[in-house]
Amino acid sequence: MLLHNCTWAEAEQRMAKSPGIIIPIGSTEQHGPNGLIGTDAICADALAEAAGEKMDVLVAPGIPVGMAQHHMAFKGSMTVRASTLIQLIGDWVGSLAQHGLTHFYFINAHGGNIATIKSAFDEVYATAKLKGGNAGQIQCRSVNWWTGDRTTKLRQSLYGKKEGAHATPSEVSLTQFLRPDVIKNVAMAGDAGKVQSYKDADDFREKFPDGRMGSDPSIATPEDGKNILDACVEDIAEDYEKFLAGAA
Numbered sequence: 001m002l003l004h005n006c007t008w009a010e011a012e013q014r015m016a017k018s019p020g021i022i023i024p025i026g027s028t029e030q031h032g033p034n035g036l037i038g039t040d041a042i043c044a045d046a047l048a049e050a051a052g053e054k055m056d057v058l059v060a061p062g063i064p065v066g067m068a069q070h071h072m073a074f075k076g077s078m079t080v081r082a083s084t085l086i087q088l089i090g091d092w093v094g095s096l097a098q099h100g101l102t103h104f105y106f107i108n109a110h111g112g113n114i115a116t117i118k119s120a121f122d123e124v125y126a127t128a129k130l131k132g133g134n135a136g137q138i139q140c141r142s143v144n145w146w147t148g149d150r151t152t153k154l155r156q157s158l159y160g161k162k163e164g165a166h167a168t169p170s171e172v173s174l175t176q177f178l179r180p181d182v183i184k185n186v187a188m189a190g191d192a193g194k195v196q197s198y199k200d201a202d203d204f205r206e207k208f209p210d211g212r213m214g215s216d217p218s219i220a221t222p223e224d225g226k227n228i229l230d231a232c233v234e235d236i237a238e239d240y241e242k243f244l245a246g247a248a
Contacts, residue, residue, distance in 0.1 A: 011058070019101055020104075020105060021096055022059045023048070023062065023104060024047070024048035024060075025044055026065075027067070027109065028064055030075075031171070032188075035217055038175075044107050045062050047229065047236065063092070067079060071201065073201040102138050109144075109145055124138065124140055148236065159216075159219065163215060164192060166208070166212065167213065169219050170224070173223075175225070192214050195213055
């Protein structure tokens with residue numbers, strides 16, 4: 001159940017039953033010729049809500065803007081500083097921990113967030129240790145939605161090397177299923193080139209001029225998106241139960 005659809009009394013009742021909560025974290029950035037700028041935020045929110053419904057777990061409001069400095073040469077992209085994201089994650093956890101929650105499960109939809117999320121967790125643990133209280137009970141975990149066993153196998157079987165590393169057909173398929181009213185039918189010239197490193201936003205734009213990174217999102221379909229969502233929710237549910245039980 002979504003936390004922001006609860007009354008305070010309903011939230012109190014649910015928090016008394018379980019110490020865990022799911023928190024989506026995404027990004028607001030370009031996703032190639034036919035990918036929505038909100039792809040990562042949309043995917044994180046939808047997967048968190050679907051997993052929460054499957055397991056009857058509370059889902060907190062998500063963090064929609066992440067570490068996307070390398071996409072800032074494309075209009076519409078937004079980014080936050082590493083220090084800002086660390087503070088946001090810390091405040092999300094700190095606020096909910098005051099109500100007695102101890103297990104915070106982040107569903108991440110953006111590769112650029114990974115390093116900062118880890119740093120944020122380190123900061124959460126350090127801050128909690130200094131404050132005492134239920135500090136030793138606080139546990140944070142982040143899972144990248146595309147890495148679960150079922151999801152990985154499905155992505156590989158559907159797209160193979162055409163999956164690429166950014167503006168992927170898997171994430172575009174997900175958004176096409178979730179937002180069928182805004183599917184973009186855009187012609188794409190040539191291939192997206194090879195996956196390679198980059199220095200900054202301008203270098204990224206030069207190496208990946210239409211925003212794709214070794215991917216072919218023209219093959220995305222809403223039908224694939226539904227299957228990917230189902231596989232991902234199964235992966236998340238399995239992992240979350242282990243996390244809550246202290247097995248991960």
